[in-house]
Amino acid sequence: MLFCNIGLVDEIFDYKENMYVGIQGDRIEYIGKEKPAKDYGEEYDGSRKVLMPGLVNAHTHSPMTLLRGYAENLPLDRWLNERVFPFEDRLNCDRAYYGTMLSIAEQLKSGTTSSSDMYFFQDGVLQAVKDAKAKTNFSRSLVSFGDDDFYHNDRVKEALEAVEKYHLTENGRIKVDMCLHAEYTNTLKFIEQFGEYTKDKGLINHIHLSETKSEHENCKQKYGKTPARVFYDAGAMDAQTLFAHCVWIEPSDIELFKEKGASVAHCPASNLKLGSGVCDTYALLQSGINVAIGTDSAASNNSLDMLREMYLAAILPKGINNKADIITPKQILKMATRNGALTQGREDCGLVKEGFKADVIVLDLNKPNMYPDFDVINNIVYSANSSDVLLTMVDGEVLYRNGEFKYIDVEKVGYECNRIVGEVVKEVTK
DSSP states (O other), rough: EEEEEEEEEOOSSSSEEEEEEEEETTTEEESSOOOSSSSSEEEEETTTTTEEOOEEEEEEEEEGGGGGSOSSSSOOOHIIIIIIIIHHOOHHHHHHHHHHHHHHHHHHTTTEEEEEEEEEEEHHHHHHHHHTTTTTEEEEEEEOOOOOOGGOHHHHHHHHHHHHHTTBBBBTTTEEEEOOOOOOSSSSHHHHHHEEEEEEEEOOOOEEESSSHHHHHHHHHHHSSSSHHHHHHTTTTTSSSEEOSSSSSHHHHHHHHHHHOEEEEEEEEHHHHHHHHHHHHHHHHHTTEEEEEOOOTTTTTTTOHHHHHHHHHHHHHHHHOOTTSSHHHHEEEEEETHHHHHHHHHHSSSSSOTSOOOOOEEEEOSSGOSSSSSHHHHHHHTTOOOGEEEEETTTTTEEEEEEEEEEEOOOHHHHHHHHHHHHHHHHHTO
């Protein structure tokens, strides 16, 4: 495909007008002001449109679209124990498949080209990813109780089976990470064994961290140190690590992130909705930490719209710090694209750059909310919404275009999700 006369968010997040971008296979082969001589197939009219890197959802739980609207107006501990866990106990691979497919559809429609997905039922989740031709880093969430041993544990066995069966499959679109759910859902012995095992496996660790004040303070009371320090001392940060939330981290934790090169997935909507607080992204960015953006699940957000998440990530630091210029739209765009790709270990993703993977989206500038054209970058961050997404391409293949999905039957998926939810609610309330 050749994108013609299109606006472009370039590799340094500047805006350029009337550009040509040629896609060959799964890569961006040509970017320039002149139309190339090579035939790239379909010529896409880019008039009043902008091409930009696809959004990367750095932290989500795809099957939990099934719980959208089910657990409302509760703090995290009650949200989990009273509503989420009993519902999830009734899920299986088939149910997770449809929940994931619904999630993929919503994300493609709103411009997300890759996600970091923490859950279980890996065969159901990853079959949906394969069928939809989506891109994901999946990790099987691990919890431990009592005297659980990492090396003799059914959950760990499932996680390692996922690595063996799915890691780097589908031309690299599917990657498998390792995952500890959180400090408060694991024993110290198990965390230490996790750190020992993952240290030199070349996999990414994905972990919830200091999401709520009670979680953070209870850990300090229990161990005399913060959750980040627990993971650090246990060796769980010796591999590349992505921490989700980080609402209640302390300056000393940021120093640990800096030492180990850990990344943070900022989930503003979920943290606000559950009353957990707000991550201090400014402090993290000032310290050189790689900060990405995630939606968390549809159960706690309730949307998977990364454009909406970008807006929140852009305005929250301004309000919290009473400083309007504390963070720029370019920084937010980078957080939502390139930084997210780096958390996934996808060095050739997250930028519109020759040689990079063709994970790109097209936004419609011919919308009332996108006029006037004082600054298109500002408009993308502060004004754009999911309805402005015209096209979503993953690895050079158009998966969503003008309201139509290439591989997803949304009507069927919606029907199946409603059927599943009806069955589960009956089972939970028996």
